[in-house]
Amino acid sequence: MIRNQLLVCAGGACITSGEKSVKDVLVDELKKNGIEDEVQVIETGCMGACDLGPIVVVYPEGTFYQKVTVKNAGLIVNEHLVKGRTVGELLYTEPASEKRARTSGDIPFYTRQVKRVLRNCGAIDPLSIEEYIARDGYFALGKALEMAPDEIIRILLDSGLRGRGGAGFPTGLKWKAAREAAGSPKYVVCNGDEGDPGAFMDRSVLEGDPHSIIEAMAIAGYAIGAEKGYVYVRAEYPLAIERFEYAIGKAREYGFLGRSILGTGFNFDIEIRIGAGAFVCGEETALLRSIEGKRGTPSVKPPFPAQSGLWNKPTLINNVETYANIPQIITNGAEWFRSVGSTKSPGTKVFALAGNVQNTGLVEVPMGTTLRELVFEIGGGIPGGKKFKAAQTGGPSGGVITAEYLDMPIDFDTVKEIGTIMGSGGLIVLDEDSCMVDVAKFYLGFTVDESCGKCTPCREGTRQMYHMMERICDGNGRDGDIERLSKLADVIKDTSLCGLGQSAPNPVLSTIRFYEDEYRAHIYEKKCPSHVCKHLLTYSITPDKCVGCTACARQCPVHAITGEVKKIHVIDQSKCTKCGSCYESCRFGAIRKE
Amino acid sequence: MKMNLEDRLEENPELKKQFDALEAYIGELATLEGSLINVLHRAQEIFGYLPDEVLEFVSGRLNMPRSTVYGVVTFYHFFSRVPKGRHIVSVCLGTACYVRGANAVYEKVMKTLGIKAGETTRDGRFSLDLVRCVGACGLAPVVVIDKDTYGRSTPEKVATLLNKYA
Numbered sequence: 001m002i003r004n005q006l007l008v009c010a011g012g013a014c015i016t017s018g019e020k021s022v023k024d025v026l027v028d029e030l031k032k033n034g035i036e037d038e039v040q041v042i043e044t045g046c047m048g049a050c051d052l053g054p055i056v057v058v059y060p061e062g063t064f065y066q067k068v069t070v071k072n073a074g075l076i077v078n079e080h081l082v083k084g085r086t087v088g089e090l091l092y093t094e095p096a097s098e099k100r101a102r103t104s105g106d107i108p109f110y111t112r113q114v115k116r117v118l119r120n121c122g123a124i125d126p127l128s129i130e131e132y133i134a135r136d137g138y139f140a141l142g143k144a145l146e147m148a149p150d151e152i153i154r155i156l157l158d159s160g161l162r163g164r165g166g167a168g169f170p171t172g173l174k175w176k177a178a179r180e181a182a183g184s185p186k187y188v189v190c191n192g193d194e195g196d197p198g199a200f201m202d203r204s205v206l207e208g209d210p211h212s213i214i215e216a217m218a219i220a221g222y223a224i225g226a227e228k229g230y231v232y233v234r235a236e237y238p239l240a241i242e243r244f245e246y247a248i249g250k251a252r253e254y255g256f257l258g259r260s261i262l263g264t265g266f267n268f269d270i271e272i273r274i275g276a277g278a279f280v281c282g283e284e285t286a287l288l289r290s291i292e293g294k295r296g297t298p299s300v301k302p303p304f305p306a307q308s309g310l311w312n313k314p315t316l317i318n319n320v321e322t323y324a325n326i327p328q329i330i331t332n333g334a335e336w337f338r339s340v341g342s343t344k345s346p347g348t349k350v351f352a353l354a355g356n357v358q359n360t361g362l363v364e365v366p367m368g369t370t371l372r373e374l375v376f377e378i379g380g381g382i383p384g385g386k387k388f389k390a391a392q393t394g395g396p397s398g399g400v401i402t403a404e405y406l407d408m409p410i411d412f413d414t415v416k417e418i419g420t421i422m423g424s425g426g427l428i429v430l431d432e433d434s435c436m437v438d439v440a441k442f443y444l445g446f447t448v449d450e451s452c453g454k455c456t457p458c459r460e461g462t463r464q465m466y467h468m469m470e471r472i473c474d475g476n477g478r479d480g481d482i483e484r485l486s487k488l489a490d491v492i493k494d495t496s497l498c499g500l501g502q503s504a505p506n507p508v509l510s511t512i513r514f515y516e517d518e519y520r521a522h523i524y525e526k527k528c529p530s531h532v533c534k535h536l537l538t539y540s541i542t543p544d545k546c547v548g549c550t551a552c553a554r555q556c557p558v559h560a561i562t563g564e565v566k567k568i569h570v571i572d573q574s575k576c577t578k579c580g581s582c583y584e585s586c587r588f589g590a591i592r593k594e
Numbered sequence: 595m596k597m598n599l600e601d602r603l604e605e606n607p608e609l610k611k612q613f614d615a616l617e618a619y620i621g622e623l624a625t626l627e628g629s630l631i632n633v634l635h636r637a638q639e640i641f642g643y644l645p646d647e648v649l650e651f652v653s654g655r656l657n658m659p660r661s662t663v664y665g666v667v668t669f670y671h672f673f674s675r676v677p678k679g680r681h682i683v684s685v686c687l688g689t690a691c692y693v694r695g696a697n698a699v700y701e702k703v704m705k706t707l708g709i710k711a712g713e714t715t716r717d718g719r720f721s722l723d724l725v726r727c728v729g730a731c732g733l734a735p736v737v738v739i740d741k742d743t744y745g746r747s748t749p750e751k752v753a754t755l756l757n758k759y760a
Contacts, residue, residue, distance in 0.1 A: 013732040016743040050732020197688030200729035276670030293630035295669040354690035354731035428689045
């Protein structure tokens with residue numbers, strides 16, 4: 001008899017924090033106590049609170065243990081399971097109230113979320129198809145196979161589901177177009193090429209709830225009349241590939257994939273295709289070329305993939321998070337789906353909270369949630385008492401949401417109005433120490449690397465913009481640079497073929513829009529107000545704080561600092577390379593950075 | 595004079611084993627259509643990188659021009675045309691890592707190993723790569739060495755870490 005279950009989070013971040021060895025200790029301790037038959041250890045997908053990992057949850061009571069280490073993991077077995085005493089030191093303490101939380105239901109990070117896409121992530125063993133079925137898994141597939149394909153598409157249209165990959169195109173319309181398109185065979189494709197740096201929700205779903213994607217793709221196959229599906233996963237996600245491959249095998253074994261699924265005569269199967277490290281392959285036409293084994297260069301739309309996609313056949317392509325919504329919409333109906341979110345963007349959205357925020361991790365909230373709720377109530381605010389400056393959304397294709405918009409409900413349309421995009425849901429929080437010119441330059445550098453080279457405006461234009469940004473950050477900005485950047489940005493946007501080029505200038509345009517003063521400070525005053533851009537800094541020594549310990553002089557690689565022991569030191573500005581070694585070595589706060 | 599592949603395989607049983615493994619993989623594929631990238635992945639696993647003779651072999655087996663194979667290999671960052679070191683150090687320079695100081699980590703690694711991204715140390719111990727997000731943003735900055743991921747890294751921590759890999 002199993003009396004307890006230990007759910008160990010095996011998401012990417014928890015594994016990084018040492019989950020595997022923690023699990024081994026738990027298993028060992030159970031054996032030592034002779035209770036290995038009574039307590040089951042289950043590795044789950046990502047539980048979301050990456051900052052608290054490794055996480056172990058004890059069921060049935062749901063006790064939530066965080067930051068478990070090899071040293072204290074034994075306590076969970078010896079205290080909690082053997083003696084029935086909760087291990088207080090491993091509980092989460094709410095910083096504001098200093099109250100200890102017993103279950104995830106007591107932690108604000110979790111209580112404000114609405115888990116739909118992530119409902120199984122961290123709750124089931126992703127390797128167990130039985131656990132998925134026990135949570136109504138494959139019910140939607142059974143239901144869908146009894147419906148007419150048009151009826152399924154009607155439900156999707158009514159639900160108002162929009163593509164979660166970034167652009168927010170109505171999913172039902174895509175399905176309708178693929179169904180109506182002439183040509184055979186047709187294909188179903190899942191875009192798991194989550195290239196947007198800072199976003200990892202697709203990874204979590206593929207790793208934590210792979211069957212939901214298999215189920216959704218099978219439903220899609222039935223709805224549009226396809227028998228073959230491809231899942232395209234980035235090579236950077238080996239665990240996702242491994243678990244998904246395993247799940248496909250199990251689904252075949254149980255008759256949810258293969259010939260005559262559930263005895264209905266409908267055939268469908270899925271194959272995994274592994275990416276090879278090209279950001280542009282997240283663009284749908286480029287991704288399709290990559291599945292065909294070719295260079296991932298985008299092509300002109302129309303024709304859209306629904307008309308002419310994989311091997312020029314009608315192809316339905318959706319993002320992982322979009323698919324993850326489908327089974328529940330079929331099971332619970334369009335009205336249920338619309339019960340949360342905003343009118344034009346119903347449902348939930350998964351955000352990856354990262355950057356300068358207290359609680360990093362994956363959060364799922366209704367569309368229309370404000371940035372303030374996300375960053376301060378769920379995210380726990382900015383560490384180190386620093387001020388919030390902006391949140392960056394949409395990665396290299398997006399822009400910033402500034403402090404004045406903290407109370408704006410976030411959905412596909414509202415963010416567009418202020419010059420950024422929803423993107424796949426990466427949300428990088430920037431604090432007052434971040435230089436917006438530097439951040440924009442960073443993204444541009446990314447696009448320069450990742451431009452596939454097909455269109456000249458994107459290939460050469462982004463490079464020219466990058467040179468200008470580099471010049472500005474190096475203190476060589478010229479009068480008219482802001483205007484030149486904006487003009488070139490417009491040309492690139494207007495003349496590039498695919499989404500990568502069309503959106504590449506966004507980070508620059510968005511930061512110019514909200515932080516033109518910072519650009520001006522860099523160009524005209526040769527100053528970086530946030531003290532980030534190295535070449536615009538001056539290091540000097542505050543005489544009344546310097547004790548003459550010589551630490552800085554010893555660290556300085558170019559011997560720019562002179563001074564005798566116990567006497568005030570001086571930096572020779574003509575020699576200083578602004579490397580910052582002195583600043584880091586000074587224990588008295590005597591080095592000033594301006 | 596350059597020997598042809600068959601003669602070299604006869605002389606070098608190790609190399610023959612590697613080509614046999616690749617041949618076995620290709621032989622088991624249900625269809626060759628669209629399989630080029632998968633085949634290259636497998637080839638890189640077997641050989642560690644993709645030298646000319648492997649590209650030649652693949653182009654012959656899949657019946658496509660070498661220019662096509664070469665075009666695909668050079669398009670994707672994941673494929674390497676040069677041998678890699680025993681350990682592959684990947685420093686993540688995704689946004690989340692960048693805003694939490696990944697640049698300093700990257701500079702420290704470069705300084706410690708004396709190589710830039712895309713290069714291999716002379717003793718063949720380390721290769722250095724830059725990656726754009728490995729999806730562990732919650733623990734930024736992240737460094738991946740071989741298959742192990744290290745979170746919350748600092749320049750000091752990374753320098754000690756590298757010593758663990760012989």
